[in-house]
Amino acid sequence: MFSDLSAQKEGSSLLCRPASEDQGPVFERMSLAYSPCSEHYRVGERSFSRQYAHIYAARLMQMRPLLTERAQQKWGSDVLIRKLCDLQTGEQCCIVGTLFKRMELQPSILREISEEHNLMPQPARVKYISESDELILEDELQRIKLDGKIDRDKCVTGSVIAVYGAERNDGKFTVEDFCTADLPLQSARPALSSDRFVLLASGLGLGSIHADSMLGLQLLVDMVTGQLGDQGEQSGAATISRVLLAGNLLSQNTQDKDATSKPKYLTKKTQAGSVEAIRLLDELLLQLVASVPVDVMPGQYDPTNYTIPQQPLHRCMFPLSAVYPTLKLASNPYQANIDGVRFLGTSGQNVCDIQRYSSMDSHLEILEETLRLRHLAPTAPDTLGCYPFYQKDPFILEECPHVYFSGNAPTFESKLIKGANGQEVLLVTIPDFSSTQTACLVNLRTLECEPVSFSAFSADDDEESEMNISH
Secondary structure, three states: OHHHHOOOOOOOOOOOOOOOOOOOOOOOOOOOOEEEOOHHHOOOOOOOOOOOHHHHHHHHHHHHHHHHHHHHHHHOOOOOEEOHHHOOEOOOEEEEEEEEEEOOOOOOHHHHHOOOOOOOOOOOOOOOOOOOOEEEEEOOOOEEEEEEOOOOOOOOOOOEEEEEEEEOOOOOEEEEEEEOOOOOOOOOOOOOOOOOEEEEEEOOOEOOOOOOHHHHHHHHHHHHOOOOOOHHHHHHHOOEEEEEEEOOOEOHHHOOOOOOOOOHHHOOOOOOHHHHHHHHHHHHHHHHHOOOOEEEEOOOOOOOOOOEOEOOOOHHHOOOOOOOOOEEEOOEOEEEEEOOEEEEEEOOHHHHHHHHOOOOOOHHHHHHHHHHHOEOOOOOOOOOOEOOOOOOOOOEOOOOOOEEEEEEEOOOEEEEEEOOOOOEEEEEEEEEHHHHOEEEEEEOOOOEEEEEEEEOOOOOOOOOOOOEEEO
16 A cells, blocks of 8 residues: 555665755645535534424434335335334334433433532543443334343434334333444445545644654654655655544643633733644644645534534634645535545544443444444434534435544544445544554555554653654
8 A cells, every 4th residue: 555655666765875966756746536525514503592302303204214114124025114102012013213221320410410419429430331221212202111132232322223023011112123224325436547545634632731742743744745755755645635634633731621710810811722732733734735635624622613513613713724725624524525435524522422321442333333323423412512403414324435434533443344235435443643643544546544653752662762654
């Protein structure tokens, strides 16, 4: 892949005598056709006066035909599909509904302010699942408890599924099997004649109290812009046709929670930590956009709205780089066609939220599960902040992507999965760059992915440690 392209050629080493006194070869960067597809994630006139029940109703209404078709494919075209109000005890049938998981450990503001708990703060937990959790399936009118062959801990609230089984005398529904909407249809991927790469990075963490990651970040910028390495490395860098930064550009340390509660006279001559971090980000982007198109997504700690879909960062924050047409400020979630390859992904809030409320630990496994559910963020708006959409749920996947990614993961992972109708999807978890010094390269021709790591010596390492760039 990219490492093969950047292999040293004879006479191209930095230790060799220059072939001539001229400047050397100039490598032209490949330009790709690009069309953004994130319009339905843009929120126009914002109104929070509506109830969140509307988004669940719209989600079920949109996905019921899909689940009905999948149920007939799996259990036969003559399978009985009932609504909860039409259930008969002991009758084998299929129900399509929205899962709700009642969790005893789920944080609740009502529990925190209640009289019997106001002196007992809830302990911080990594996961909120327990043995006492209950699965409930609900439709527009009723709900019923589920039991049987369904993994309670793996399920999350908000998932629309079809279950097959029968109602017992005690009022519970015994599940014999269940199915999800699975992958949507996928448009054909064009056959490319040469290797072209998109570089994915997330979690730059600017404004952190630790400055160690800045060297790796500058090495990354220098590699992409062709300032690093010999002719072999530069020719390889020229095949990087686009850079995508997937959220958390700023560090969590820039979130000054005490600023809103302090008196104004105490903050008169102080400056928010995010101001300096945004200025540094603008300078880094300036180096990139002068050489390659860059898409910038917001994340959890970036200066934009908290609820998803997060809107693009404002151009006024980037006075240096915003004048370049190669800077594209995108939303979170992000969707675009790059040379015919459809990219879809988030900055990772949806994956981290599912990880807390289910037994799944691997970000790659959660990424595949959301693709099988055909929904980007099933836990929104229950435990994940979300805009109260009214008539349509924009997080339902209407077309299958070719590359499906999630940012700010603890480690790099990738996997190529195939659907029943010939779909091929590359799943990528982009590691947090500030802690791992690792980015990803996606080959548009082959749908392969590999990490690019930048490691440097630090005070915590041995004295014999040395700088290393590997891909």
